[in-house]
Amino acid sequence: MINFTATYTDQYQLAMAHVYFENGQKDHTAVFDYYFRKLPFDGGYAIFAGLEDLLSKLENLKFSDDDLKYLREQDFSEAFLQYLKDFKFSGKIYSAQEGDVVFPNRPILQVEANIIEAQLIETILLNLLNFQTLIATKASRMRLVAGNRKLLDFGLRRAHGPGGYYASRAAIIGGFNSTSNVVAAKDFNIPVSGTMAHSFIQSYDSEIAAFRAFAEGRPNDCVLLVDTYNTLKSGLPNAVTIGKEMEERGEKLMGIRLDSGDLAYLAKECRKMLDEAGLEYVKIAASNQLDEYVIKSLLEQKAPIDVFGVGTNLVTGNPDAALDGVYKLSMSNNIPRLKISESLSKVTIPHKKQVFRLKNTNGELIGADAITMREENGIDRMYDPQEILKSLPVETCETEALLHLVMEKGKRTSQERSLTEIAEYSAKRLNSIPEEYKRFDNPHIYKVGISKKLKKEREMLLKKYKV
Ligand SMILES: Nc1ncnc2c1ncn2[C@@H]1O[C@H](COP(=O)(O)OP(=O)(O)OP(=O)(O)O)[C@@H](O)[C@H]1O
Numbered sequence: 001m002i003n004f005t006a007t008y009t010d011q012y013q014l015a016m017a018h019v020y021f022e023n024g025q026k027d028h029t030a031v032f033d034y035y036f037r038k039l040p041f042d043g044g045y046a047i048f049a050g051l052e053d054l055l056s057k058l059e060n061l062k063f064s065d066d067d068l069k070y071l072r073e074q075d076f077s078e079a080f081l082q083y084l085k086d087f088k089f090s091g092k093i094y095s096a097q098e099g100d101v102v103f104p105n106r107p108i109l110q111v112e113a114n115i116i117e118a119q120l121i122e123t124i125l126l127n128l129l130n131f132q133t134l135i136a137t138k139a140s141r142m143r144l145v146a147g148n149r150k151l152l153d154f155g156l157r158r159a160h161g162p163g164g165y166y167a168s169r170a171a172i173i174g175g176f177n178s179t180s181n182v183v184a185a186k187d188f189n190i191p192v193s194g195t196m197a198h199s200f201i202q203s204y205d206s207e208i209a210a211f212r213a214f215a216e217g218r219p220n221d222c223v224l225l226v227d228t229y230n231t232l233k234s235g236l237p238n239a240v241t242i243g244k245e246m247e248e249r250g251e252k253l254m255g256i257r258l259d260s261g262d263l264a265y266l267a268k269e270c271r272k273m274l275d276e277a278g279l280e281y282v283k284i285a286a287s288n289q290l291d292e293y294v295i296k297s298l299l300e301q302k303a304p305i306d307v308f309g310v311g312t313n314l315v316t317g318n319p320d321a322a323l324d325g326v327y328k329l330s331m332s333n334n335i336p337r338l339k340i341s342e343s344l345s346k347v348t349i350p351h352k353k354q355v356f357r358l359k360n361t362n363g364e365l366i367g368a369d370a371i372t373m374r375e376e377n378g379i380d381r382m383y384d385p386q387e388i389l390k391s392l393p394v395e396t397c398e399t400e401a402l403l404h405l406v407m408e409k410g411k412r413t414s415q416e417r418s419l420t421e422i423a424e425y426s427a428k429r430l431n432s433i434p435e436e437y438k439r440f441d442n443p444h445i446y447k448v449g450i451s452k453k454l455k456k457e458r459e460m461l462l463k464k465y466k467v
């Protein structure tokens, strides 16, 4: 595993920090916002993931002796290297809760720290949050269509290198039940599960001999892969024989797995044959390049599949290579700052901020999050940050503040939440979002607006900096 020390950063962060240090600006303060601009998978929402992981790493972030030795060979002053020797993150973080449903162009997290610390944690923050949010979102789309059927993560072998470790964590947040990834299961306390490979069957002289050996060796989690030679003529009949042998020993065959061919047709035929043999309890698992669309289609075809094993399309976030999450400066030394762009959608929002989820008086979501200055009390109208003529009256809405203080003086403000707690919270939050935002085709666009005060501040700064 990679050693997460403070060199898990981009060189330009160190170069900028060096300059701040040499210019006597090391105690200048900064506020940065984390947000993304485009929802992945052309979907209507994203699931925020990676926060607990990030906080743990920030609590322990420092430059090792080895790091300092390496940096000494680069172009940094001795005084700066001495500063880095004692570096630790001692700032504040306000954040959405991990697992929450989030939308584009609104802060998900805000960092307040001295400028060097805030800058040096940018890369690790983006690296952890962007990837896990992408994968948790992908996983949640499969959970939406799979109903209460089991979803297993099979992705480690297809993942982008060690990214598979974090993909397995994020998959659980999105609603997967277990993983085949042993190291992630061990480290994150995830249920581990697995079946068998084709090689196991090939390595015996006959399929039935392989099945028998496995059933005898693993009677408690025996899932037989039935498609190595011929699913309906060989694999399934052999699995039935083994199932019956296990019954005679007072054991139960847990399942069979299909990994090729027409999964709906084969699952229906296998279910019939298993039921006719009195093996109604034997589960049917399916795998082979599954994703949310194939799972949805299989279930629409009424395929009697109990368990879906998903690898490639889960852990690579296919077809989206990355979440475009960014980290933008919104205040420097208590002065609000702005980044100008030709496109209003890319003009940043200055100030320390709060984000509110808006609900009607019955407590139902109205499909909008409002961004205010942090100290503002309530909001009566929210304004579209991009289309200046659009606004929405919200004075009668109930509001839920979404950004919470999660780190102060570089330490968590509350106990680390377990992955199970995060996954349960995420399911609850996703459940509260109306269906229109969750459909795959042309989902409703969730509204994000800014308060009048923030709008005015932004316009003032736009005037000041626009050339
Ligand atoms: N009934 C079905 N409806 C929709 N999609 C299906 C159905 N059955 C299988 N699929 C999906 O169709 C794709 C089939 O891919 P492919 O043709 O490579 O598989 P295959 O026929 O099993 O070949 P191989 O033996 O090389 O794995 C997979 O993504 C699979 O999950």
Ligand SMILES: O=P(O)(O)OC[C@H]1O[C@H](OP(=O)(O)OP(=O)(O)O)[C@H](O)[C@@H]1O
Binding pocket: 154, 155, 157, 158, 196, 197, 198, 199, 259, 287, 288, 289, 290, 309, 310, 311, 312, 313
């Ligand atoms: O299709 P994915 O969603 O990526 O799921 C993972 C795949 O990995 C395994 O195949 P592989 O050919 O690597 O090994 P095997 O010989 O055990 O089938 C498994 O049988 C799945 O087909």
Ligand SMILES: O=C(O)c1cccnc1
Binding pocket: 154, 155, 157, 180, 193, 194, 195, 196, 197, 309, 311
């Ligand atoms: O346990 C399995 O069946 C498994 C694990 C990893 C990849 N494919 C399948």
